[in-house]
Amino acid sequence: MTRLGYGEQIRRWRVEKYKVFDSSMNSQLSNVPLITAGSKAEGLTCFYESDRDFLFVLERILCVEAGINLHTISDGICVFRMDTSAYSGHCRLLLERQARTHSKVIHNALCDNGQGDILLSSSLFLDEMSAYPSTDSALVRHERAGPSLPTSIGRELHSDRVCALRCHCPSILKRWASRSRHWPSPVLVQKVVSLGAYVTAVGFKESEYKHMEWRIGFNTGESELVNNLSETQAKVYVMLKMIVKDVLRPSKKEITSYVMKNIVFWQAERNPQNMFYAQSFLHWLHDGLKALRTAIVTQQLSYYMIPERNLMAASGLTYRQQSHWIEVITDMMAEGPRVILRLPKIRMAIVASPEPMLWYSMKRMELEMLELEYMNRMTTCLVNGVVEMTDAILQEIGRRHVEVLMEIDQRMTEEGCAVNDLTDIEERMLK
Incomplete structure (x- = not known):
């Protein structure tokens, strides 16, 4: 998960860069x-x-x-x-x-x-x-x-x-x-x-x-709470969201990532923090799936901040969906560690050769860091609603950004991958 972009280093980097973005924008919005x-x-x-x-x-x-x-x-x-x-x-x-x-x-x-x-x-x-x-x-x-x-x-x-x-x-x-x-x-x-x-x-x-x-x-306040989850808790949250999106696939937001967030909040509040260590990841993922199944069965999940509010109320969940999802989650819980193979992103990362996977992971991280720096530099170069594109730092970030994309393009071509253009590569790398 770290190599896919869910590690602590890039997580903390993103949080700080979006705070900088907000601060810069708000200095211009009256x-x-x-x-x-x-x-x-x-x-x-x-x-x-x-x-x-x-x-x-x-x-x-x-x-x-x-x-x-x-x-x-x-x-x-x-x-x-x-x-x-x-x-x-x-x-x-x-x-x-x-x-x-x-x-x-x-x-x-x-x-x-x-x-x-x-x-x-x-x-x-x-x-x-x-x-x-x-x-x-x-x-x-x-x-x-x-x-x-x-x-x-x-x-x-x-x-x-x-x-x-x-x-x-x-x-x-x-x-x-x-x-x-x-x-x-x-x-x-x-x-x-x-x-x-x-x-x-x-x-x-x-x-x-x-x-x-x-x-x-x-x-x-909730963003602050998530930012103070341990690395294991944050990765459980990410994987629960993946399961909802890629396995359950709700059509009308009958279950949302917000439900997963509240499940993780309740896990964190009710259990000693020393229980959330790296090797306990699968235990807490299983516990989260159990909580999700209970929420679907009972149509009840208390909102972490105001427990009297039921997040499953008026979810629009049909009896057919309810029965199907209960069956799917029960099967996933019985699979143990193999449950993560149901997720396309995780499965591809596991079967990929270690060296290329590590190389692409490093390039993806650098690419995202450059993208966030470029975004923030643009806000500081904004004058009367127009970005000063001649800014030397902005141009240098842009130059390195293109350079990284061309390195990825070259390696993909050498490995026999179909490459459309640099924009396509960037979007696929950062999704």
């Missing part, structure tokens, strides 16, 4: 901070391996729990009160106080519920954000998916953009922080609490009022 989220923020996917998840946080808007004193909040901030009587982990937002300056997006998404309350509609909010004009002519927009506004540039660079509002919910975080646990450490628990929460525009699927509901999430 009113909508950008946060890299999901697998990219966790350092667990190659450059083109999955979509890039971005959280765009609307400034000067705050959602608060009942009992929060509004006088402690600046007058320049629009405040919504969270009505958490909706399905667990969700809320409705009641306008408590307008700011002196109004956001057009927020204003157009406000609704009167006929009882004297003004609510912020998640559905109207998404309509407003979808209609927001883009300044990037190369950006292609795709059909909305939950709270996400998917976009793409070119063939491979896909992004999921989620607009969020900051959320102050100390009682929820206090309940999470006060649990008895083996992991995370008290210091990490306090850091996660300090990172706070967000609400995103998506209601519970089966709710009659889903168009008015918002989901409470802890994106930055």
Whole structure:
């Protein structure tokens, strides 16, 4: 797995480089901070391996729990009160106080519920954000998916953009922080609490009022938790995701990688950390498969941050799928170590000759490092929306980038592989 790009060195490199990217971009964005989220923020996917998840946080808007004193909040901030009587982990937002300056997006998404309350509609909010004009002519927009506004540039660079509002919910975080646990450490628990929460525009699927509901999430805190998993725990998480994608292959996100993340979080919290050593990998993979099978059988898996929320609720899982997946997972558990041979990526790495595999692994790592450095250098060379391509460092990174691709091209040709072009090689290496 290390040679395939899931080792600690490249994982830590990715995390730091995406943090640098966020910092650089936010120094140029005045009113909508950008946060890299999901697998990219966790350092667990190659450059083109999955979509890039971005959280765009609307400034000067705050959602608060009942009992929060509004006088402690600046007058320049629009405040919504969270009505958490909706399905667990969700809320409705009641306008408590307008700011002196109004956001057009927020204003157009406000609704009167006929009882004297003004609510912020998640559905109207998404309509407003979808209609927001883009300044990037190369950006292609795709059909909305939950709270996400998917976009793409070119063939491979896909992004999921989620607009969020900051959320102050100390009682929820206090309940999470006060649990008895083996992991995370008290210091990490306090850091996660300090990172706070967000609400995103998506209601519970089966709710009659889903168009008015918002989901409470802890994106930055959860990224911090993943980044503090041990190498063994992180690799179990990656392999569980591979199993869902390549073996179970859900058609409509009946099971997602987010379910796998929560399974690994519960594993880490409930067990001493010295039990997660390299040789225990297959034990914990088997344990994760067992937890997944239980979740499918019972249609129940508690959300790690808010256990009252069931991640399997309204999953859309049919009886036929349920029966089939239970059978498949049971078979995988009986296979023992051979279960990893079900995964094409792992299988090809095992049967490959050691020397070429190591060479390609080193070139893939260098290629990705160059790609991330190039991405970040471009943001620092951005002047009035235009990249200064004459920058010497940018040109040197580009030169070495092409050089590495040509080395790979030459070796592939010598080994009798069909080579299309350098762009094709890059995409195949970094997926």
